[in-house]
Amino acid sequence: MKIIPYVDILFGNETEAATFAREQGFETEDIKEIAKKAQALPKANKKRQRIIVFTQGKDDTIAATAENVAAYPVLDIKQDDIVDTNGAGDAFVGGFLSQLLYDQPLEECIRAGHYAANVIIQRSGCTFPDIPDFH
Numbered sequence: 447m448k449i450i451p452y453v454d455i456l457f458g459n460e461t462e463a464a465t466f467a468r469e470q471g472f473e474t475e476d477i478k479e480i481a482k483k484a485q486a487l488p489k490a491n492k493k494r495q496r497i498i499v500f501t502q503g504k505d506d507t508i509a510a511t512a513e514n515v516a517a518y519p520v521l522d523i524k525q526d527d528i529v530d531t532n533g534a535g536d537a538f539v540g541g542f543l544s545q546l547l548y549d550q551p552l553e554e555c556i557r558a559g560h561y562a563a564n565v566i567i568q569r570s571g572c573t574f575p576d577i578p579d580f581h
Contacts (some may be wrong), residue, residue: 451490457539460502464506476503476551478517481510503531507556510525520555521564533572537562539566539581 447470451551458466460477467473470487471510489496498510502504506517541562543553561580564573 448463451488453489453496454491454494455497455499456484457499457535459502459535460500462503463500471492477508478510478515481508482515485510485512485515492559499542499556499559500542501559502533507538509552509556509561511552518553518560521560523564523567530570531567533566536572537566 463477463480463484464475466484467475470483472480472483474483477500480498485498486498487496495512496506498508500508500510502508504520506575507518511517538559540559542555542559544560544562547554550558562574565574565578
């Protein structure tokens with residue numbers, strides 16, 4: 447993993463987090479602990495702290511910074527409203543980054559990610575409504 451020192455933000459789902467932990471020899475399956483250990487890996491650019499974000503489907507999203515590991519609940523949705531989960535992770539990342547570009551706090555970035563993923567899973571294919579209602 448020669449690239450890890452250059453990673454500012456690492457996104458993954460729970461399966462990817464578990465695989466990453468095994469490959470790194472973290473010796474834990476606890477996703478919060480994996481996020482904490484991944485965040486603490488050596489980093490080349492000391493001016494910007496690394497952020498780790500692990501989504502877990504309907505379970506809380508886990509985010510780790512140098513100061514904190516926190517869980518963020520996803521938006522509630524009825525099972526019947528889920529049409530297609532393809533693209534949910536990519537939508538989450540897009541929503542997250544849309545707010546990061548505006549220097550929004552981590553909580554707002556995650557809220558935007560949750561919103562985007564929630565919209566995507568209620569539609570067929572990776573499509574978005576003409577006019578999103580994120581506020």
